[in-house]
Every structure is written in structure tokens, then in C-alpha cells.
Amino acid sequence: MTPKLVATDLDGTLVRSDGTVSAYTQGVLAALDEQDVPVVFVTGRPLRWAEDVFDHVGRHGLAVVSNGALVWDVEKREPVLTRTIAPAVGVEVCERIRAAVPGSAFAVETLEGIALETDFHERHPVPEGSRRGAIAELFVEPALKLLARHEELGYQEFWDRAAAATGDRAVITWSSTSSLLEISAAGVTKATTLAVLAEQLGINPEEVVAFGDMPNDIDMLTWAGTSYAMTDAHPTVRAAADRIAPSNDEDGVASVLSEIFGL
Numbered sequence: 001m002t003p004k005l006v007a008t009d010l011d012g013t014l015v016r017s018d019g020t021v022s023a024y025t026q027g028v029l030a031a032l033d034e035q036d037v038p039v040v041f042v043t044g045r046p047l048r049w050a051e052d053v054f055d056h057v058g059r060h061g062l063a064v065v066s067n068g069a070l071v072w073d074v075e076k077r078e079p080v081l082t083r084t085i086a087p088a089v090g091v092e093v094c095e096r097i098r099a100a101v102p103g104s105a106f107a108v109e110t111l112e113g114i115a116l117e118t119d120f121h122e123r124h125p126v127p128e129g130s131r132r133g134a135i136a137e138l139f140v141e142p143a144l145k146l147l148a149r150h151e152e153l154g155y156q157e158f159w160d161r162a163a164a165a166t167g168d169r170a171v172i173t174w175s176s177t178s179s180l181l182e183i184s185a186a187g188v189t190k191a192t193t194l195a196v197l198a199e200q201l202g203i204n205p206e207e208v209v210a211f212g213d214m215p216n217d218i219d220m221l222t223w224a225g226t227s228y229a230m231t232d233a234h235p236t237v238r239a240a241a242d243r244i245a246p247s248n249d250e251d252g253v254a255s256v257l258s259e260i261f262g263l
Contacts, residue, residue: 013211028263035261041063042068044067047144050065054074061076062074067190068188068192069084069144070082079111089185100161101162115133118133145183146182146183147181159181171187191220208225214237217237228243231244231245
């Protein structure tokens with residue numbers, strides 16, 4: 001069955017290690033767009049980073065951002081769907097994690113940008129004017145994503161302890177090379193939001209091909225009818241996927257799509 005929808009992660013998957021989308025990949029995406037095959041970018045990136053590659057999403061123009069918390073209409077530059085964390089729930093989650101894992105620091109992502117606790121050390125440039133303060137002061141409106149960072153623990157120990165403390169109040173995942181946890185509202189993942197979008201388009205999971213490389217992609221890969229992990233993906237991702245694609249620096253997504261669609 002030829003897929004009717006392509007879902008692809010960005011970092012480590014579609015985007016090369018230098019942050020670019022190659023001319024070859026751009027050409028394949030454009031060809032699929034001409035065939036009316038929607039390519040949906042499904043990323044953990046916040047909107048302010050995802051916008052860097054929106055030129056390549058095609059005229060279908062939809063992206064799933066912040067691990068499923070936001071569906072963004074690229075052409076209209078407006079949200080189609082938001083699945084947010086309520087402030088009271090978010091603050092409780094932070095308190096539970098901090099009690100279980102002292103030394104945790106938090107940041108909050110909204111459509112307007114990021115707000116950070118004073119001791120949250122962001123590895124990427126922070127937009128000018130971003131607020132800093134205590135989490136209870138920052139978490140005053142629904143958030144797309146909550147970030148938790150620990151400067152001493154390894155990511156797996158941090159994840160395990162935070163998840164045990166949080167329970168079913170939120171979804172915790174990881175896609176970083178450092179101990180940075182990405183926290184979404186209960187039930188919100190790349191997969192559950194992509195499922196909503198696919199249903200709206202009249203597309204079944206069996207008609208979707210998906211690509212990913214990190215643990216936050218696993219639910220999406222197991223949901224899709226056909227799934228590919230990149231060759232250098234996290235071991236848990238390779239185990240979850242149906243097949244293996246060449247690496248992002250080898251234009252793995254584009255090469256697989258070219259073969260599937262006869263481009």
C-alpha cells in the first residue's frame with residue numbers, strides 16, 4: 001500500500017546534523033507535495049525553532065509541534081489545535097518532581113515563548129526578554145510543554161525518578177543528549193495528536209509512514225502502519241520500528257520516500 005501521509009521527526013531524522021535540510025531532501029518533499037501527499041513535520045521542537053524549516057513543509061502546511069501539544073497551520077501562521085498543561089497541574093508536577101529529585105529546574109514553553117527558572121541552564125540561545133523566576137510565578141497560563149533539567153543525574157535515572165513521582169498526571173519523554181525531560185499534558189504524545197490529524201484528513205494509521213530517532217518518537221512509530229528508525233537512532237527506537245533507514249546525514253528519509261513513491 002502506498003502511504004497517503006508521511007510523518008517525520010526533524011532533528012536527527014529529516015534535518016542534517018548541521019541543522020540544514022539538503023537540496024535532495026527538499027526536492028523529494030516538493031515532489032510529494034506535487035503528488036498531494038501531505039508530509040507532516042512531527043517534532044519536539046517549540047514553535048520558535050520549528051519555524052526554521054517550515055519553508056520545506058509544502059503547500060499542505062501542517063506541523064505537529066512540541067511533542068503533540070500544538071498543530072500549526074504553516075501558511076496561515078495560526079494554531080489548528082492546542083493540547084496544553086493547565087497551570088495548577090503543571091505546578092503540581094514540578095513540585096512532585098523536585099521533591100523526588102532535588103536539584104531539578106524547570107522551564108515553560110507557550111506560544112509566546114519560553115519562561116525559565118533562574119537555575120535552569122538552557123543549552124540554546126534564549127530569546128531576549130524571556131522571563132525568569134520561580135515556577136509558580138512563571139506557570140500562570142496553559143503551557144504547551146514543561147521542561148525539566150538536572151545537571152548531575154543521567155537522563156535515564158532522571159526520567160525514571162520523575163516518571164515515578166508524576167504518575168499519570170503528565171507524559172514525560174526525552175529527546176536530548178543531556179538530562180532534559182520534556183513533559184506534556186496527560187495523554188498528549190506525537191502519536192495521539194497525529195492520530196487526531198490523520199482522522200480529520202480521512203487517513204487510517206495503516207496509510208501512514210513515519211520516521212524518527214529518539215524515544216519521543218516511539219509512540220508515533222508504533223502507531224503508524226509503516227515505521228522507520230534512523231540507523232543511528234536510540235536503541236529503543238530501532239527496536240520499536242518496522243525498518244531501518246539511512247542516517248539523517250545520508251538523507252535517509254528522502255531516500256526511503258524516493259523508493260516508496262518511485263521518485
